[in-house]
Amino acid sequence: MTRRLILWLTGATTAFWLIAAGLGISVMQDEFGEFFDGSLQETAERLLPLVLDDLKRRQGPLSPQHLRRQAEDIGDEYLVYQVRDTQGHVLIRSHDAPVEPFEAPLKRGFWGNDDFQFYTASAGDGTVFVQVADAMANRNEAITEGGMALFLPVLVLIPVSIGLIWLIVRRTLAPVDDLRRAIEEKDGGNMAPVPSRMLPRELQPIARSVNHLLTRLQAAFDAEREFAANSAHELRTPIAGALAQTQMLIAELDGPKKRRAQQIEASLINLGHTAEKLLQLARAEAGIGAGSTNVDLARVLELVLIDFERGDQASSRLRFEREEGARLEGPYSEDAFAIVLRNLIENALLHGRAEEPVVVRLEKGGVMRIVNGAVPLAPAELAIIRKRFGRGATLSPGSGLGLSIAERLLQQMNVRFEILSPATGRKDGFEVVMRFSDKAAV
Secondary structure, X not given: OHHHHHHHHHHHHHHHHHHHHHHHHHHHHHHHHHHHHHHHHHHHHHHHHHHHHHHHHOOOOOOOEEOOOOHHHOOOOOEEEEEEEOOOOEEEEOOOOOXXXXXXXXXXXXXXXXXXXXXXXXXXXXXXEEXXXXXXXXXXXXXXXXXXXXXXHHHHHHHHHHHHHHHHHHHHHHHHHHHHXXXXXXXXXXXXXXXXXXOOOOOHHHHHHHHHHHXXXXXXXXXXXXXXXXXXXXXXXXHHHHHHHHHHHHHHOOOHHHHHHHHHHHHHHHHHHHHHHHHHHHHHHOOOOEEEEEEEXXXXXXXXXXXXXXXXXXXXXXXXXXXXXXXXXXXXXXXXXXXXXXXXXXXXXHHOOOXXXXXXXXXXXXXXXXXXXOOOOOHHXXXXXXXOOOOOOOOOOOOOOHHHHHHHHHHHOOOEEEEEOOOOOOOOOEEEEEEOOHHHHO
């Protein structure tokens, strides 16, 4: 919009200036014509009595007379003249006047051709005519120089006008850019009202409408989070009870009935896992990622890895590598970071190749990597698994929430999150990279 305004305003201003300059040249041409014609007529009428007096003083037959100027006065004459008799013979001519008579008729008044504009003045008895000529080249030169005097300032003013118009438009539309940036910052974790008091009167209704919409969205998000959290929390107890009863039933049964009970047990475990993920998602949407005090995230990482080693047989595949001097401290939420780690490590153990280790590596510069063996994924598949409830081509159980929960929390922690497939330095594998700020690595 800014670019279009600048282009349209500059184009309109330039067009108006060019039209004004063209009209000025047209008026100037008419005025110059009147001025030159007046000078031509005045010169002829002033020469006439002088010529008549000179002719009266002559004795004998009249012969053509050529008036020459002194050497220091040699130069082009703007006006040339001839004095002619009734037969058209030239009696007197100026220095630059041609020898041959002018083409102009011996008739009082103006006459012109492509090269000259003439004015003819005649004596009272009509025996002597004074014809003064003005070269059209002189008039065209004057019009050209006058036109350049009008157009050259326009050429200078155009870039100046562009700069002024750009500055004015930018300053005028600055509140629009502020409102746009304020709206762009709004997401599920930032529903603060858009400031409207400092906006121009024309933009205040837009800001109020956006704030009303944000209020309604906040209410909807709160209701959704509350429902998810309450549902997940309330489901945990009955699911745990049903799972315990099913496990007791499995211990008492044999044969096909036991296999069916074991299927029920697997379904209940998956349901409990999904309820746990929904509870984590609700906490992530509530914005628990931001922290106010400095914490040692490396210690949290070690605790999470110890917890995996104690509770999961697949934890034997975990490999923890830490560069010497690598640290991870900053104003983060320990709880949020633990949720991120659990989801990412669970995904690596669950979906990675069972015969390959899962490497958790902490590097200098606040970089953390989790790498597992897997078939390389196409960019379209990577985009799918990053979506909420998105699952790739896998037979492993899961809800498709782990990556979205981790990415949401890392966004709140201002941590850059990358997914790479194949992994760095490999032809296959799956890798997630978390890049914390430089301050976290100090």
